[in-house]
Amino acid sequence: MLKWGIAGTGQIARAFALALNRAENCRACGVAGRRAEKAAAFAAEHRVERAYSSVEQMCADPEIEAVYVCPPHPFHAEWARCALKQGKHVLCEKPMALGMEEIHEMQRLAREQGVLLLEGYMYRCHPQTAKLVELLKAGAVGRVRSVEGAFSFRSEFNPASRLFDPALGGGAIWDIGGYPLSMANLVAAASSGNAPVRPERLEAVGVWAENGIDLLSTALVCYPAGIVGRLTVSLTSTEDNSLRIYGEGGKIVVPDPWVCDRVNPPQGRILLTRSGEAAEVIEVPCDRTSFTLEAEYFASLAAQGKTDAVFPVMSAAETVLQNELLQEWERKAAGK
Template sequence: MPTGTDANGKLRWGILGTGEIARVFAAGLAETERGTLTAVATRSRPADDLAEAFPGAEIHIGYEALLADPNIDAVYVATPHPMHVANASAAIAAGKHVLCEKPVGINAEEAETLVEAAKRADVFLGEAFMYRLHPQMARVCALVREGRVGRVRMVQASFGFRKEFEADHRLFANALAGGGILDVGGYPMSFARLVAGAAVGKPFRDPVAIKAFGELGETGVDHWTAAIAHFDDGLVAQLSCGVSVALENVARVHGEAGTIEIASPWLAGGRAGGPTSITIIDADGEREVIDFPRERHLYAFEADAAAEAVAAGRREFESPGASLADTLGNMRSLDAWRSEIGLEYASERAAGAA
C-alpha cells in the first residue's frame, strides 16, 4: 500500500504512456496543489523530447519498472483504450492508486473487473473525466438542484470534431477501440446522467432506454452518431458525438422555466486553462452570465481531487467527479449506445467466440 504522499504532503505520480494525453496531464500536474510528477514510463526507447515534456520526472523503460518504483503513490494510465484494463490492473496489483483515462474499459464487463480489483486491493480508482472536476460543473449541478430553471425536462450535449480518416489511427482503428462513442461520447452521456441525477437530488441517474443511429466506417467503428436517452421521470437527453464531424460542443439543460447553457463544457476554456462561462436564460429571454476566470490547468483539478480523496481515505471520486458506481453506469449506457448502432469490436467478438 502506498504511503499516499511525499515529505511535503503531495501525492507522487507516475504516468504510463508518453503520448499527447500523458503530456497534457503532466502539464496539469505542474499546477496542482497536492501532486507532483515523479516518473513516466515508455514501452520502448524514450523519445528525444521526453525530458522536456516531463520535466524532473525519472524516465522508466518498461511499465513494470515504474510500477515497481516505491516512490510512486499513484499512477495515471494514459495508454490506448484496449490497454486500460491491463495497465490499470497491473498498477492496482502493485498497490498503486489509479487515475485511468476514459474509458476505463472498452465495455462495462471490463470496467466491472477493474472496479472489483481496486476494491479488493483497497486503492483509489478514478475515471479521468476531467471536465467533471472543473468548478463550473459543480455550479451547474447546484443550479439544477436549486430549481433555477424549474423542473428539468431536456438535456442537449454534443462533442465532435473532424479528423481525416486514417485506418490505423487510434480514432479509427478497430483494434484500438476507436470511434466517437468511446473517444468522446462518454462526455455527453456522463453529463446527461449527472444532470438527471442532480434534478432529483442524486449524484447521477441512469437512463431507462436509449435509442441511437450512427455511421460505421470501413474499419467498423463509429464516425458519428446521435442518441436519445430517456429517464424514468420523462427527462430526455439528446446526445451526439463524432470523430469525423465538427459539432457544436456545447451543453444545455432545459427546464420548464428556462435554460442553462454551458459554452465550453468539456474543456472549460481550454486544456491549459482559460476563462469560461455559464449562461442562464429565463422563459422571457433574460440572460444571466456566470463567469469562471482561469484558475489553473484543467487537468490540475482532477489530480487534486484524486489526491484529496486519497488523503481522506476515500477510494473513489466524490460527485461531481465520477464515483465507481457512476463509472459503471456510464459504461453500461455506452454499451447500450453502441449496441443500438451495431458497434462491436473485433476483440469483443473474439472473446465471445472463445
Template sequence: MGTRLRWGILGTGNIARQFAQGMTSAKRCELAAVGSRSRYSAQAFAEENTVPRFYGSYEEVIADGGIDVVYVSLPNAMHHEWTIRALRAGKHVLCEKPIAATREEAAEMFAVARKSGRILVEAFMYRSHPLTAAWLEEVRGGAIGEPLLVRSSFCFRTRQTEGNIRFNPALAGGALMDVGCYCINLSRLVANAEPISVTVSAKLSENSIDEIASGTLRFAGGLIASFSCGMTVHADNTASICGTRGYIEVPVPWKPPMHGATYVLSTSVPPQMDARAKLAVGLPGSTPRHVRTVDAPGSLYSLEADDMAAAVLDGADPAIPESDSLGNMAVLDELRRQIRESIAHHPGCFLVG
C-alpha cells in the same frame, strides 16, 4: 505516504503530454516517472516535462516504489489490463475515459481496487472544473424548474485515421467511446439517474468504427437527453439543459477555460419565440439572460490531479464515483451493441440505427 502524491504516467501520447504540462500547477502532486513502450520516447517525454525517472516499459513504472498513483493514458482497450496491474502493485489509479472497453471490465477493475485497498477514478476532467459544479447547482437548485431536455455535442474533424487509436476497433475506438462518453456522462449527471432506454444512429467507417453517432437517453422522470458525437465532423460542442422555467446553455462544457468560463441562465417568459425574434433583431426581448462567469486556478489537469490527491490523502469522495463510471459504461455498452446488431442485420451499410 507523504503530503504530496507522486505520479507515474503510462504512455507518452497526446493526453499524457497535456496532463504532464497541466500537472505543473497542481498543489499536492508531482511527476515522478513515465513509462513508454519505447525507452527513447520515455526519455524525450521526461526531458520535455522534467520527469525525474523514465522507463522503457509500463511494468517498471508500476514497480517503482517511489510512486503513489499511476495515470493510465493508454488506448481504451488497454485500460483494464494496466489499471489492474497497477492496483495489484499497490498503486492508486487515475484512468483515462472511458474507463474500460466494457462495463464488465470496469466492474472487475473496481473489484480489484477494493480488494487492494486502493482508489480508482475515471479521468473525466470536465467534472473537476468548478464551472460544472456551478451550473449543476443551478439545475439542482431549481433555477430552470424541472429539467426535461438535455442537448449536447462533442465533435471534431480529423483526417488522420491511419494509425489513430480512435479509428481502431481492436483498441476500442469510435466516436462514442472517444467523445460521446462525455455527452452520456453529462446527461446522466443532470438526470441524477440511469436511463430507462437508449437509442443510437451511426455513420460507420469502412472498418465499422462509428465515426459519427447521434442518440437519445430517456429517463424515468421524463427527461430526454439527445447527443451527437463525431470524429469527422464539426459541431458547436455545447450543452443545454432545458427545464419548465428556463434553460442553461454551457458554451464550453468539456474543456472550459480557466479564466472566464461561462454558462448562461435564461428564464423564459412566454411567448418564447417572440422574445427570441426580438433579440435576433436587436430589440429588447422578454427573456432575461444571466451570464455567469466561473474562474478556476491552475489548469484543468491540475484540478483533476488535486482532486485525486484529495481522494487519496484526505479520503475525500472521488470526482467520479464508481457507480458513475459503471453507469456510463452500461450506456456505452448498449449503444455499441445496437450498432453491432444493425451491422449484423445490414452488412455493408455505412449508416446504421
C-alpha cells in the same frame, strides 16, 4: 504531495505532465511507455524525475503512489491492473475499459488494495460543472425536461490513428460519447438525489466507416423523471458543441461544457435564461486547467484515505453505469 507515475507518453500524457507540474499537491515522479527512449525524452522535456522502460517497472517502484493510465482504450485495463496489483492509486483515462468484466475486475482489485480508482472525466472537476449543478439544484430553470449535448470535431480519416483503428479502440462513441452521455447522467442525477440514475430507454443511430468503426452517432436517452437527452458525437464534422438544458422555467446554455484546454485555464461561462427574462451571463473564473484540478482533487482524496469520488466527480458506481450505457449506445447504433 502525491507521487505520480504517468503510464503512457502520448498527447494526453503530455497534457497531464503539464498539469502535474502546476498542481499544488502532486509530484511528477515517473513516466513509462512501451519505448524506453521515448519515455526518457518525455521525462527530460516535462520535468518528470525518472523514466522507466516498461509500465511493470514503474509500478514496481515503491516511491510511486499513483499511476495515471493513458494508452489507447484497449490497454487501459491491463495497465491499470498492473498498477492496482502493486497497491497504487489509479486515475484511468476514459473509457475505463471496453468490457464490463474488466471494469468489475479493476474495481474489485482497488477495493482489495484499499486504493482509489477513478475514471478521468476532467470536466467534472472544473468549477463550471459545480456551478451548473448548483443552478439545477436551486431550480434555476424549474423542472428539467431535456438536455442536448455534443462532442464533435472533424478529423481526416487516418487508418493508423487510434481514433480510426479498430485494434486501438477507434470510433466516436467510445472516444467522445462519454462526454455528452455523462453530462446527461449528471443532469439526471442533479435533478434527483445525486446518485446515478439509469435511463429507462436508450435508442441510437450511427454511420460506420468501411473498416467497421463508428464515425458519427446520435443517441436518445429517457430518464425516469421524464428528462430526455439528445446526445451527438462526430469525427466527421464539427457541430455545435455547446450544452443546452431546457426546463419548464427557462434554459441553460454552457458554451464550452468540456473545458478541455490543456494549456490555458478555461474560464467558465453559463448563460441562464429564465422564462420571460433576459439572459443572465454567469462567469465562473478559474486559475487552473481541468487536468490540474483533476490531479489535485485526486491527490486530496488519496491524502484523506478516500476510495471514491464525490458527485459531481465520477464515482465508481457512475463509471459502471456510464460504461454499460456506452456499450448499449454502440449496440443500438449498430442496429443490434
